[in-house]
Amino acid sequence: MSTRTFKIFRGDKEGGKDVDYNVEVEEGMVVLDAVHQIQRTQAGDLACRWNCKAAKCGSCSAEVNGKPRLMCKTRLDDFPEGETISVHPIKAFPIIRDLVTDVSWNYEVNKKIPPFTPRKDANWVMYQEDMDRVQEFRKCIECFLCQDVCHVLRNHDKKDQFYGPRFMVRVASLEMHPLDGLDRTKLLKNEGGIGLCNITKCCTEVCPEDIHITDNAIIPLKERVVDQFYDPVQMIWRALTGGNDGNKNPGLQQKD
Amino acid sequence: MAESNSILNPNGLGVNQRHDAWWLSPLLTFLGLGGFGVYSTWAAFQGAHYEWGPYLSPFYSPNIQKMFGWSYPFSFAFVFLWIPLGFRGTCYYYRKAYYRAFFLDPPGCAVGEPAGRAYRGETGFPFILQNVHRYFFYLATVVLAFLWYDAVEGFFFRNEITGQREFHVGVGSLVLLVNVIALSGFSFGCNSLRHLVGGKLDCFSCTANARMRYKLWGGVSILNLKHMEWAWVSLFTVGFADVYVRLCSMGIWHDMRIF
Ligand code: SF4
Ligand code: SF4
Ligand code: FES
Ligand code: FES
Numbered sequence: 443m444s445t446r447t448f449k450i451f452r453g454d455k456e457g458g459k460d461v462d463y464n465v466e467v468e469e470g471m472v473v474l475d476a477v478h479q480i481q482r483t484q485a486g487d488l489a490c491r492w493n494c495k496a497a498k499c500g501s502c503s504a505e506v507n508g509k510p511r512l513m514c515k516t517r518l519d520d521f522p523e524g525e526t527i528s529v530h531p532i533k534a535f536p537i538i539r540d541l542v543t544d545v546s547w548n549y550e551v552n553k554k555i556p557p558f559t560p561r562k563d564a565n566w567v568m569y570q571e572d573m574d575r576v577q578e579f580r581k582c583i584e585c586f587l588c589q590d591v592c593h594v595l596r597n598h599d600k601k602d603q604f605y606g607p608r609f610m611v612r613v614a615s616l617e618m619h620p621l622d623g624l625d626r627t628k629l630l631k632n633e634g635g636i637g638l639c640n641i642t643k644c645c646t647e648v649c650p651e652d653i654h655i656t657d658n659a660i661i662p663l664k665e666r667v668v669d670q671f672y673d674p675v676q677m678i679w680r681a682l683t684g685g686n687d688g689n690k691n692p693g694l695q696q697k698d
Numbered sequence: 699m700a701e702s703n704s705i706l707n708p709n710g711l712g713v714n715q716r717h718d719a720w721w722l723s724p725l726l727t728f729l730g731l732g733g734f735g736v737y738s739t740w741a742a743f744q745g746a747h748y749e750w751g752p753y754l755s756p757f758y759s760p761n762i763q764k765m766f767g768w769s770y771p772f773s774f775a776f777v778f779l780w781i782p783l784g785f786r787g788t789c790y791y792y793r794k795a796y797y798r799a800f801f802l803d804p805p806g807c808a809v810g811e812p813a814g815r816a817y818r819g820e821t822g823f824p825f826i827l828q829n830v831h832r833y834f835f836y837l838a839t840v841v842l843a844f845l846w847y848d849a850v851e852g853f854f855f856r857n858e859i860t861g862q863r864e865f866h867v868g869v870g871s872l873v874l875l876v877n878v879i880a881l882s883g884f885s886f887g888c889n890s891l892r893h894l895v896g897g898k899l900d901c902f903s904c905t906a907n908a909r910m911r912y913k914l915w916g917g918v919s920i921l922n923l924k925h926m927e928w929a930w931v932s933l934f935t936v937g938f939a940d941v942y943v944r945l946c947s948m949g950i951w952h953d954m955r956i957f
Binding site (some may be wrong): 478505507509510521525528530533547568570571590591593594596597598599600617618619620622635637638639640642643644647648651656657661662664665666669671672673684 | 709714715716717718725790793794797803804807808811814815817818819820821825826829830831832847880890892893896897898900901902903904914922923925
């Protein structure tokens with residue numbers, strides 16, 4: 443048993459300050475344990491959101507030593523002994539109190555994405571090789587750490603122009619679905635603002651589910667946008683062949 | 699219980715709360731890319747010492763001077779050098795690297811930067827031009843074919859007495875071979891290629907053609923997983939290959955014959 447100092451933000455949108463708490467720590471503890479202990483023994487009014495303590499509900503997102511992380515997945519022995527651990531609310535979203543922020547903007551974005559819409563000729567037999575790609579995206583636990591770290595939202599405050607990496611992942615899971623019949627490429631380019639992402643990969647670095655957000659979702663989607671809007675050869679080809687740019691498998695119905 | 703004042707994560711260049719050495723990686727990238735940029739520009743301007751024996755510096759490939767016997771008022775390296783330069787400049791990995799290290803956009807994850815609302819990412823000039831990356835891939839593949847030709851040629855030495863072409867292995871032959879392998883590993887892990895060979899399909903199992911493209915996509919994906927590593931290794935080997943040939947040609951270094 444040893445003692446650690448935690449520097450935790452206390453406050454709300456009016457302002458606040460870091461408060462130091464000394465906590466008796468044991469082997470195997472995670473940051474969320476320490477926060478709970480502080481709630482139990484020193485500050486019963488410390489606000490924090492959590493649910494599963496198993497890195498699966500995506501509720502306990504915070505910035506630990508300046509890095510967006512799940513508090514329940516951040517072990518204390520990841521940090522050098524004696525180092526003070528700072529815990530701040532995620533920066534990209536408005537603070538409610540202490541470590542709790544209002545992430546409802548994300549749910550509004552989600553509503554703008556047309557959901558799974560099966561092709562008219564859908565044959566409901568699916569093979570693993572078709573599902574591998576989209577299954578990776580289904581691992582998302584909506585912790586919004588990627589949204590928090592993305593500089594387009596965090597530093598440039600482009601929430602009105604960019605859906606953010608979490609929703610690029612969602613669109614990718616729909617666009618690459620073998621049975622989906624909608625084409626969301628135009629949405630991505632315009633309202634989704636995919637061009638604002640400069641593929642600097644911070645989203646991938648923080649994703650607790652290890653989703654390769656940039657390489658497997660955003661870049662492939664950017665390439666689909668290039669097919670439709672920037673590649674002159676494909677554009678001419680589509681004009682000559684009446685819309686088929688080879689993007690779809692022959693024999694399957696075109697997305698419309 | 700001690701209290702210290704802190705305002706919640708203000709914006710501004712470099713402002714951050716990270717405890718680790720987040721600046722190290724952009725600094726190394728800056729030095730690595732910057733160093734390569736300075737050296738390659740210098741080497742391309744030289745217009746000399748780009749070949750020795752059967753070896754040709756990759757910066758001067760294809761050797762159009764030799765092929766057509768033309769002489770150029772400037773270093774002919776520039777006739778083709780814009781292709782690999784454009785290929786790397788628009789590569790998704792290098793974009794990440796230089797947006798972070800040179801444009802500080804962002805300098806690190808959860809580290810502040812200055813641009814504010816004026817930021818346009820890749821939606822406006824000049825960065826919207828990154829969308830031509832696949833065309834640079836096509837062109838770079840042609841250059842790569844020449845580099846493979848040069849690497850093979852690097853094994854055929856001219857016998858000074860008989861004048862015959864003879865197969866030998868010099869250290870330089872291996873330098874050129876390793877370089878072209880590294881360049882291929884980089885090129886064929888390209889994200890645009892990954893999309894074009896199969897990634898653009900929504901259904902991998904639907905037709906025989908799609909199933910074949912799925913396999914190709916899988917192959918490119920394996921290389922793509924380590925695209926950053928291939929990017930750095932090949933950057934190093936291409937620079938080193940030029941240095942090697944240059945030093946041999948200047949007589950500073952003597953190529954060793956292994957076989
Ligand atoms: S790669 Fe794109 S989406 Fe991900 S954090 Fe960077 S800018 Fe944002
Ligand atoms: S993609 Fe990863 S980081 Fe983003 S919300 Fe989902 S799980 Fe969290
Ligand atoms: S409490 Fe559920 S993810 Fe941390
Ligand atoms: S993405 Fe790096 S070479 Fe194409």
